[in-house]
Amino acid sequence: MAELQTIRFRLNGRPVELAVQPYETLVEALRRGFQMYSVRESCGQGLCGCCTVNVDGRAVSGCLYLAVLVDGCDVQTVEGLGTLNQLSPVQEAFVECEGFQCGFCTPGMIMMATQLLQENPDPTDEEIKHYMSGNLCRCAAYPEIIAAVHRAAEKLRAQTAAGNTPATAIMAQR
Amino acid sequence: MNPFQLLQPETLEEALSLLNTDDPSVRPVAGGTALMLMMKSKVFTPHTLVSLQRLKPSLSGIRLDDAGDLHLGPLASLRDVERSPVVAEFTPVITQAMQTLSNVRVRNVATVGGHLAHGDPHMDLPPILMALDARVRISGQAGEREVALPEFLTGYYTTVLNPSELITDVVVPALPNGLSGTYLKYTALSADDWPMCGVAAFVRMQGGVVAEARVAVSAATERPVRLTGVESFLRGRRPAAEAFEEAAELAAAGVHPLADIRGSSGYKREIVKVCVRRALEQALAARTRNGGVAHE
Ligand SMILES: Cc1cc2nc3c(=O)[nH]c(=O)nc-3n(C[C@H](O)[C@H](O)[C@H](O)COP(=O)(O)OP(=O)(O)OC[C@H]3O[C@@H](n4cnc5c(N)ncnc54)[C@H](O)[C@@H]3O)c2cc1C
Ligand code: FES
Ligand code: FES
Numbered sequence: 001m002a003e004l005q006t007i008r009f010r011l012n013g014r015p016v017e018l019a020v021q022p023y024e025t026l027v028e029a030l031r032r033g034f035q036m037y038s039v040r041e042s043c044g045q046g047l048c049g050c051c052t053v054n055v056d057g058r059a060v061s062g063c064l065y066l067a068v069l070v071d072g073c074d075v076q077t078v079e080g081l082g083t084l085n086q087l088s089p090v091q092e093a094f095v096e097c098e099g100f101q102c103g104f105c106t107p108g109m110i111m112m113a114t115q116l117l118q119e120n121p122d123p124t125d126e127e128i129k130h131y132m133s134g135n136l137c138r139c140a141a142y143p144e145i146i147a148a149v150h151r152a153a154e155k156l157r158a159q160t161a162a163g164n165t166p167a168t169a170i171m172a173q174r
Numbered sequence: 175m176n177p178f179q180l181l182q183p184e185t186l187e188e189a190l191s192l193l194n195t196d197d198p199s200v201r202p203v204a205g206g207t208a209l210m211l212m213m214k215s216k217v218f219t220p221h222t223l224v225s226l227q228r229l230k231p232s233l234s235g236i237r238l239d240d241a242g243d244l245h246l247g248p249l250a251s252l253r254d255v256e257r258s259p260v261v262a263e264f265t266p267v268i269t270q271a272m273q274t275l276s277n278v279r280v281r282n283v284a285t286v287g288g289h290l291a292h293g294d295p296h297m298d299l300p301p302i303l304m305a306l307d308a309r310v311r312i313s314g315q316a317g318e319r320e321v322a323l324p325e326f327l328t329g330y331y332t333t334v335l336n337p338s339e340l341i342t343d344v345v346v347p348a349l350p351n352g353l354s355g356t357y358l359k360y361t362a363l364s365a366d367d368w369p370m371c372g373v374a375a376f377v378r379m380q381g382g383v384v385a386e387a388r389v390a391v392s393a394a395t396e397r398p399v400r401l402t403g404v405e406s407f408l409r410g411r412r413p414a415a416e417a418f419e420e421a422a423e424l425a426a427a428g429v430h431p432l433a434d435i436r437g438s439s440g441y442k443r444e445i446v447k448v449c450v451r452r453a454l455e456q457a458l459a460a461r462t463r464n465g466g467v468a469h470e
Contacts, residue, residue, distance in 0.1 A: 134277020
């Protein structure tokens, strides 16, 4: 029957490997193998965004993604954006604007906002709402979240104006 | 989820030979968004899944051929379709329909082939492709065939596909000049819910009358359907409010909605009527706006 399969991939820039069951989801594997507790399963159906993980530059719902399929891929979680002492601009903006209450949805919100700002450096309210419509916040911190995305956009624009490339600006500056 | 093994063939031939078995629990998986939900709820408990991921480089192209027909590779993601300049140029109706389908993460992963093969009547692309006379190219051990969408979608979650066959291409014939259209989606529970009714409508005008009308309805019906009666009724008529009103009555009379959490059969029939009328009005108006999608 099903056998463990060893997958090798880059996790937040580091080469890693893990033996996974073929039927294990990416959320389960990241939590079990790497203590990536920012990746959370809530709805388990692709609706809420709490399990948002970036695979080869695309945000996916980790709850609907088989872990074996990230073999050879570049995987990023919110842990890879910044550290406690050195937050990424989007993380900083969420803190400054208080874009959360309980914080359960926050890693997913930050991952999604990060991808939005890479595609669209100056989104309108409508564009933010539309892009983030698949990220639910049970505390309904939506106004603050939208404000945080605008604040993050300003920070990123300031960084790119200062000569940073968009790809480096989005990460915590070390 | 129940334990299963996952095979990852590198070529189409290899995938087809892995699927060529009598075991009904062997299934292809593309984006997995539909299958994962079915496996999590134990509606589907496979022993073996054949992942099509590694075929992506060869089967995800989106292109126009020499005849101007649009080809959508089965492993193109819905997000690839949404962001494709080729598709936007071909018809903005597809592009805009993608923008209101579920969320970015689902579209990043869900594929065109999985979208069609699932046979779910609530999907947004099938009515549009049906109105555009699209055909599905299918490969199996025995060879290839091409099936028009109305014959491809045989019923509620059922298609003409044999378990050992794969969709290898989706072909949308070049649009006639002057065809304008819209996709109107009505959601009942929340703005980003699955549609309760979807209407794709296209019209082509000539000398002040409707030269051609194409109308397909989905979600309210057990499978997407072309309303050929409505189409022939409209042909040759002036696009006046009464004509659209009457066409909408005809549409409602011709569908048999299934009752579910999104509404009773009678309520859905009313919604079909309203949506068909509005879709026709918008399809006509889109001649100047170059296509569009409306979300009610
Ligand atoms: C939260 C959520 C919300 C959604 N909302 C909407 C919505 O509002 N509107 C909408 O239209 N859709 C919606 N979807 C559905 C989404 O469009 C489908 O799940 C998706 O298109 C299926 O594609 P997939 O590649 O993930 O399919 P998979 O899950 O991989 O496969 C689905 C089926 O197709 C078969 N299959 C896959 N590829 C092929 C192939 N090439 N040849 C033959 N058979 C194949 C599989 O065996 C399986 O039976 C939603 C999905 C989710 C998870
Ligand atoms: S837990 Fe994956 S989207 Fe909700
Ligand atoms: S902050 Fe509590 S769920 Fe969003």
